[in-house]
């Protein structure tokens with residue numbers, strides 16, 4: 001199937017800043033794709049190139065197989081939900097939503113009907129005649145969504161659409177957006193710097209850093225098998241235990257402990273084990289399953305989070321963060337307790353040092 | 354787009370609604386603020402009363418007075434005779450001509466000023482400032498001198514006439530025509546159009562234009578549906594600032610119209626100095642001022658709410 005969006009070596013330079021550096025990416029039709037990365041890594045610029053608001057410096061950009069590199073925005077079958085919503089302040093909600101249709105010279109009756117449907121879809125019925133400044137942030141966000149969706153674009157671009165909303169509202173909207181995308185079946189390219197948002201909403205995630213695409217995969221792949229420290233660190237929290245590869249399934253940690261892993265890499269390579277805090281088992285000193293590698297340490301800090309407890313465990317050579325669930329069957333430890341840490345072989349990912 | 358959000362007096366801490374002490378302190382602070390504001394503005398108030406309000410009242414009084422046969426004014430026998438004269442065809446013609454020329458001037462200023470303001474507002478800061486300074490440079494020269502220099506430019510055998518002759522359009526004789534008056538007024542008041550236009554265009558959020566382009570509008574449609582409507586406050590303010598002084602203009606029509614294109618300003622001067630009919634001069638002045646003032650007030654009242 002032809003990808004909805006296809007980028008090859010797509011690059012954007014601003015004077016001497018390389019905002020987007022040779023992106024290769026295919027986004028499938030009907031997919032909910034999240035572009036995730038810290039602020040300033042080039043997410044917005046990528047989105048703006050797809051929208052036609054920025055002309056690529058180099059590379060190819062196709063939408064449903066058609067090269068669109070220099071096509072003006074009004075000639076592209078995509079619409080954008082802007083970060084600040086960019087609602088037209090001098091128009092009512094209905095006129096905002098109908099703007100795209102009117103510009104495409106859709107017959108009046110159709111405009112009215114489709115605007116009505118779109119407003120209903122985002123549950124703003126009754127607000128048609130309000131001005132944007134008479135709406136709450138969440139409502140403005142819905143207007144922006146309706147204004148884009150009403151045109152039935154082939155690809156909908158969303159630039160941090162939830163960033164301006166408060167936490168409760170944001171969580172509600174995450175769910176709604178996901179539902180909406182399933183309903184309308186339109187390809188969503190969703191830009192965010194919030195990893196939880198990306199993990200919970202997207203079918204696939206592309207992690208960006210410093211203009212480059214670092215990893216593309218499903219939320220599980222990205223979380224469980226990060227390709228490098230940056231990705232592992234950006235998506236959730238992780239401990240990095242430095243070591244050297246001994247053979248394809250053994251890693252020797254800096255303190256001499258040998259641990260078994262699934263794919264270690266080439267012998268002699270300096271690597272780090274990425275170990276998620278919730279994947280580490282915390283037990284009393286020595287209470288480790290037979291034959292399992294373990295690390296000994298002392299609890300140095302306990303943080304109670306409600307649903308869980310986070311322990312900082314001091315080893316001789318580094319500190320490891322461990323997250324345990326707050327359940328009656330999980331034993332609690334106090335500061336100063338001597339403990340051992342262990343994990344299942346498949347619980348770690350090997351990343352370059 | 355209301356500025357009230359910045360008004361510290363509007364920021365009411367909800368907690369204070371339940372605290373009488375806080376309320377009292379706040380009220381006193383506000384009162385002190387107002388008092389301080391009044392004292393600071395006092396010199397300005399005095400100036401306005403002395404040089405604006407008092408003369409205005411004198412004009413108003415004279416407009417009800419009677420002209421004696423010797424041409425002086427009798428401050429007795431108050432009547433509305435001078436206002437009745439405003440309905441006479443001579444005055445009406447002057448009014449219509451003035452309004453017409455002022456309207457044409459306003460339209461020409463808008464047509465010339467809008468592209469300029471738009472261009473300036475969309476340049477980078479350095480160029481912007483240069484373009485704005487360029488608008489204001491003519492103000493460094495005396496108003497009369499500038500008008501006389503137009504006389505030179507427009508006269509038969511002058512530069513403009515020579516230029517049109519050179520390109521085969523024949524000699525032009527623009528001086529002492531309506532065209533000359535409109536040209537002169539446009540030249541004089543163009544900055545009053547450009548500056549508010551610039552201010553309102555410069556304030557436009559260009560992301561809205563991008564949004565409209567994303568929603569399938571062409572460049573021209575983005576202008577007519579987004580940029581122009583959002584610059585309307587500037588268009589209206591600029592139009593008032595050009596129309597009002599054009600309506601009462603005196604110097605330009607005198608110098609470039611050569612007395613043939615009598616406008617309200619000249620008519621008033623004639624009444625005071627030549628015809629020595631002060632009551633009529635005063636009543637025309639007063640009505641003119643009242644019309645201008647109410648136009649301005651209506652604009653700002655409406656503007657405060659919708660724009």
Ligand SMILES: Nc1ncnc2c1ncn2[C@@H]1O[C@H](COP(=O)(O)OP(=O)(O)O)[C@@H](O)[C@H]1O
Nearest residue numbers: 014017018019038039040041042043044045046
């Ligand atoms: N119009 C521009 N001119 C110059 N530099 C820009 C421009 N737009 C973006 N950049 C730079 O490109 C980089 C990527 O920006 P952006 O795409 O907005 O990042 P993000 O959306 O991921 O926060 C940043 O370093 C930013 O400063």
Ligand SMILES: [Mg+2]
Nearest residue numbers: 040043044045
């Ligand atoms: Mg951004």
